[in-house]
Amino acid sequence: MKPLVFIVDDDDLVRRGFSRLLDSAGYEVQSFASAREFLDRSHRDSGPACLVLDVQMPELTGLDLQEELRTDGAILPIVFVSGRGDIPMTVRAIKAGAMDFLTKPVSEEALLEAVAQALARAARITAEHAEVTQIRTRAATLTPREREVLEFVISGLMNKQIADALGTAEQTIKVHRARILKKMGVRSVAELVHDSARIGIVPRRQD
């Protein structure tokens, strides 16, 4: 599947120009004449993608759209394109998480480079996102008791200590531990610690 690039620019000629350049570079391109038009279409489930966004547009500007996407929680790296290299505007965009800020006329290399980076980041984020989702799904299959045991395990306690803390037999904890590793799809406690950290499971310490 070709990587997807969105273009939002109110100027027909510029929009078509970018669109063709990215198309010729092998990207799948979807272009929109306004921020509103872009927001109105569903785009969240389309996999790794990035957005080439014009700053100066009537009604909603590029910066407004960036703001809107951020509050929506969308993960979409943005490459800004502007007619003028206005420093405060650039700072604002970058602070709000823009990948790049290009000034017109944009060279082929700069645009393709920025888009490639943005897509790489999108891919990375998407992959991370997928992993975390998988870990969450697995963690959700744990019983409350297993979850409790998991928290002791990742804090580095031995089975005996856990059994004492929970007032149960060491053998029982041993069975729990094996089942937890299986459910979470990991082979070592080290991996378990790593995955738990990624989904925010906090180790429980025995006082």
Place this chain on the structure above:
Amino acid sequence: MSPLTVAWTFTASACAMLGFAHFLLWIKEPRSAVYLLSAVMAFGGALSAAVELLLLQTQDLARYQVLLQLENLGVFLLLVPMVWFVYEYFGTARRWFAVTISAIWTFALIVNFLSPASIVFSEIHELKRLNAFWGELFTIAVGRIHPWKIVPDLATVLIGVYVIDASIRAWQKGNRRRAVVIGGSIVFFLVLGGIHTLLVDAGVVATPYMISFAFLAIVMALSYELVNDALLASQFARDLASSEKTRIRTEAELRAKRDELAHLSRVSTMGEMSASFAHELLQPLTAILSNTRAARRYLAEDQPGAGKAEECLDDIERATDRASDVIARMRSLFRKEEMRRERVPVEPMVLEVLELLHSDGVRRGMRVSFDAPPPPAVVHGDRIQLQQVILNVLRNSFDAMRDTPASRREAWVRIELDDGCVRIAVGDRGPGIGDQDAGRIFEPFYTTKSNGLGMGLAISRTIVEAHGGRLTARNNDNGGATFCITLPDGGP
């Protein structure tokens, strides 16, 4: 040739010459009765002089009597037009008096022609041949005075009174020169000629009739005044023409100054807008660049995408056209030339300004709406200068809305046709015009902006007024201000 012949011939021809001159003046200016009247007077004088010459030479009684009748005709032709000349020329004479004198003289003339020996003699006893002091012989008549001779004599006295009366009133009115030169000479020569004639008729003095000499003097006095008038009139006309020339030159200079000022203001506005223009050019340049690169890539593919490359070329062409348009518009605004008078369709003119301001407006978050209900409006004038006014006013609106919340930053341009006028209204939702600024915003160097020169609206108003229109401003009921450019309708 004898001295008598020379003297009377000279008088006759001088009178005739003046008569012709005045007659020509009358032909040139038929509404001016004084020329016709003075021409008739001069011909009357010429007739008198000619007849007097014949009178003093003839020795035939019958001929003498006819000549005497003709002599009185000459006198009539001089005196009656003279009465009316004074009436017309002075404007102060009494009409009833002039009518009375004319009537009396007409009566006398009728009697003159009905009487065998004119109105002078009821009977002529003999024709005497007398010696002039240098020995030349001339004829005079001896006879009984006509009883009605009193009538023309009385009329002559009345003319004197009439002229004196008119002269005094002219003098009182401040027309002193006319009163003295015309009134004075008429009375003086009338008295002189009249008395001499009376004495000759009565046989007291033995000289020929010399009434034509007096007439020549009067006609010369009139000519002098009329020529003087004509000279004054031509001088006046010359002065008028030269002051008209000065006025035209001053106006041309003012116009040139106004055009120059308009140009300067335009150039300064363009300077302020240079960032926007750069942006307007960057857009097509960006399009050209990316289409070119895309086309190269399409053509470099294993199976070259000629169709796609062609689409790129189409857009490159469009972008080039657009860039040229931007440059053409800028160049026309930078152009410096005197005000034109041409037919300007309003809608396309306004649309061009809106295009010019498009990126400026977008950058400043302005929404601009445009409304031009049919029929299409047309004005006459200078397209560029009118665009300058709209540009100025619309940029003022943008400036006014600098601190207006983004959601309210709206400007609108509306073209309206109203009762022989084309109105271009430019409104905004800014703070409106403050009370203390209301009367002054059109004054030069008055500005409410921190970086303004205060020339924009002053020049705009001058331009609109030079087009025979008005530029006015008012606050809207629901906030903001509206500027109206009202111009005379230029027809369909």
